[in-house]
Amino acid sequence: MSANAFLFRSSTEPTPGEPKPLAPGDKLTPPTTPDVAIPADNELFIRNAFTTDPRLGCELLFRQYFAPLCSHAVRFVYDRQLAEDLVADLFYALYAKQIYANIKGSYRAYLYQAVRNRAYNSLRWELNRQEPLTNEMDQADSDSAQPDGLLQQDELYQALEQAVGQLSPQRQRVFLLSRFEGKSYKEIAEEMMLSPKTVENHLLRAVSIIRRMLQQQRLIGWGVCGLFILNA
Amino acid sequence: MQPPKELLFSYFAGQATTVQQKVISEWLAQPGSREVYFQWLDEWERSFPQYAPDVTSRFDEFKQRLDSGTDLRPQYRHSMPYEPRPLWRASQWLVAATITAILLGCAWVFSEPLLYQTIVTGPRQLRSIHLPDGSTIALNSHSTLRMPRIGYGWFSRWVRLKGDAVFDVKHLATHQPFVVETGTGLTVDVLGTEFSVRSRSTRAEVVLRRGRVNLRYKALNQPTQQIKMKPGDRVTLDERGTLALNSRADTTRFAHWRYRLFSFNNTPLREVASQMRAVFGIKVLLSHPELERRRLTGTIRAGSSDELAEALAELLDLRVSHHDENIIFSSTTQTPIAQ
Numbered sequence: 001m002s003a004n005a006f007l008f009r010s011s012t013e014p015t016p017g018e019p020k021p022l023a024p025g026d027k028l029t030p031p032t033t034p035d036v037a038i039p040a041d042n043e044l045f046i047r048n049a050f051t052t053d054p055r056l057g058c059e060l061l062f063r064q065y066f067a068p069l070c071s072h073a074v075r076f077v078y079d080r081q082l083a084e085d086l087v088a089d090l091f092y093a094l095y096a097k098q099i100y101a102n103i104k105g106s107y108r109a110y111l112y113q114a115v116r117n118r119a120y121n122s123l124r125w126e127l128n129r130q131e132p133l134t135n136e137m138d139q140a141d142s143d144s145a146q147p148d149g150l151l152q153q154d155e156l157y158q159a160l161e162q163a164v165g166q167l168s169p170q171r172q173r174v175f176l177l178s179r180f181e182g183k184s185y186k187e188i189a190e191e192m193m194l195s196p197k198t199v200e201n202h203l204l205r206a207v208s209i210i211r212r213m214l215q216q217q218r219l220i221g222w223g224v225c226g227l228f229i230l231n232a
Numbered sequence: 233m234q235p236p237k238e239l240l241f242s243y244f245a246g247q248a249t250t251v252q253q254k255v256i257s258e259w260l261a262q263p264g265s266r267e268v269y270f271q272w273l274d275e276w277e278r279s280f281p282q283y284a285p286d287v288t289s290r291f292d293e294f295k296q297r298l299d300s301g302t303d304l305r306p307q308y309r310h311s312m313p314y315e316p317r318p319l320w321r322a323s324q325w326l327v328a329a330t331i332t333a334i335l336l337g338c339a340w341v342f343s344e345p346l347l348y349q350t351i352v353t354g355p356r357q358l359r360s361i362h363l364p365d366g367s368t369i370a371l372n373s374h375s376t377l378r379m380p381r382i383g384y385g386w387f388s389r390w391v392r393l394k395g396d397a398v399f400d401v402k403h404l405a406t407h408q409p410f411v412v413e414t415g416t417g418l419t420v421d422v423l424g425t426e427f428s429v430r431s432r433s434t435r436a437e438v439v440l441r442r443g444r445v446n447l448r449y450k451a452l453n454q455p456t457q458q459i460k461m462k463p464g465d466r467v468t469l470d471e472r473g474t475l476a477l478n479s480r481a482d483t484t485r486f487a488h489w490r491y492r493l494f495s496f497n498n499t500p501l502r503e504v505a506s507q508m509r510a511v512f513g514i515k516v517l518l519s520h521p522e523l524e525r526r527r528l529t530g531t532i533r534a535g536s537s538d539e540l541a542e543a544l545a546e547l548l549d550l551r552v553s554h555h556d557e558n559i560i561f562s563s564t565t566q567t568p569i570a571q
């Protein structure tokens with residue numbers, strides 16, 4: 001196929017036989033398997049463990065889900081340490097408050113939903129300095145989580161990723177070094193040959209840019225902002 | 233209907249179109265879809281992890297925490313330096329701007345009293361003012377002197393006079409001029425000298441006793457007129473704005489009021505009354521026309537109209553009484569008409 005032909009080809013109608021342009025998220029996916037909505041058959045073992053020894057069940061859940069949950073949480077909080085604390089807390093609450101006994105669906109669905117709630121609250125707290133709603137975030141019943149809520153949370157972490165992506169390369173690097181690598185201002189400053197003050201400014205600006213973008217998209221905190229306008 | 237897994241994966245990656253998002257949203261409204269949704273989310277996170285946490289050490293920590301059984305929540309580490317909310321910051325700016333505006337407004341409104349010290353003499357009051365550079369100003373009654381509160385003598389020696397005053401200006405080593413502005417457009421520049429200025433609303437008079445002064449007169453729409461004065465000169469400015477120089481003025485009676493001395497040489501009491509009126513701005517009434525012809529010789533030192541009136545009463549054996557702003561002289565033999 002000539003280059004010209006490629007140019008004139010409409011991108012919305014991929015020619016059969018040509019490799020479909022893949023989204024980055026698609027790259028490694030295996031071909032679609034006939035997955036059906038059978039919840040958590042691979043959790044049966046863990047479920048049995050909970051009936052005999054809840055602690056063992058928790059440990060098994062931790063081993064299986066800690067890494068992906070952290071990876072998910074970090075999309076919201078952009079802080080490895082914080083994400084891991086959040087997930088660890090979640091598992092501890094699962095055991096200490098015996099939430100496992102009330103989980104109706106799969107553990108997986110519960111854990112993801114709960115970690116999202118925690119991450120969402122933490123993010124909201126960080127960006128708005130609002131008290132997280134600790135009471136309801138570990139509710140085992142999934143009724144509280146509406147499908148709209150799921151979509152909103154998806155939108156939030158995607159908007160966050162966009163916002164971080166739009167930071168200037170240096171600022172983005174400082175941001176990620178600080179939050180992902182958990183490096184101190186001094187370490188970042190040395191690594192990037194900047195003054196610690198510049199690093200701090202980059203971080204402040206980064207957070208405020210992200211906050212503003214999220215507020216523009218009304219993903220966080222307009223109600224809170226409204227309150228502050230009234231109070232000011 | 234259930235969307236394909238690829239669609240959900242690209243949706244998780246934030247690459248779904250609006251239409252695709254709508255499909256997913258409709259699907260999520262159906263029962264049972266959540267389990268699949270989270271199953272695929274889990275799969276997606278495992279396929280494209282953001283990072284790989286150290287599960288082993290975290291698991292050990294977790295086990296320790298389960299063992300200790302304390303609900304010890306590790307403190308969330310907020311690596312961000314505290315930053316005030318932008319809105320709070322905006323309102324901070326608003327507050328700052330408002331305060332600044334109010335201050336500026338106050339400064340504008342009160343700039344006169346803030347920047348200038350104003351000395352006002354009342355109707356029966358004489359005052360002498362000692363300036364930091366050693367110059368003295370004697371202020372007659374009914375006069376107002378304004379001078380800068382700060383910076384007098386830094387760059388200029390500047391005062392504004394409305395009324396009647398005698399200036400005794402010290403010559404400074406820096407030859408810094410002393411400037412008297414009057415409200416009439418007449419300005420007196422001096423280096424070191426003694427002179428008197430009298431300026432009322434439209435008229436003005438400058439009498440020079442020693443030294444030299446330079447007069448500037450700026451009327452509306454006219455070039456500045458300048459007059460150099462020699463000792464003994466007296467310059468008057470009348471209502472029409474004409475300057476007149478009288479070079480043989482009587483400086484022996486140069487602003488006697490300043491010394492609080494009142495000299496009379498066979499002066500009829502009527503004249504004394506009008507002098508008192510001129511100096512102190514008070515009305516002197518004589519209860520009987522006979523009194524007007526009484527004459528007086530001598531010098532009286534007095535700081536106020538009251539003092540002077542007392543002295544006069546004693547000299548002429550009169551009775552003095554006050555009524556409002558008026559001083560009434562009546563003869564002692566005569567019974568007061570109205571009291």
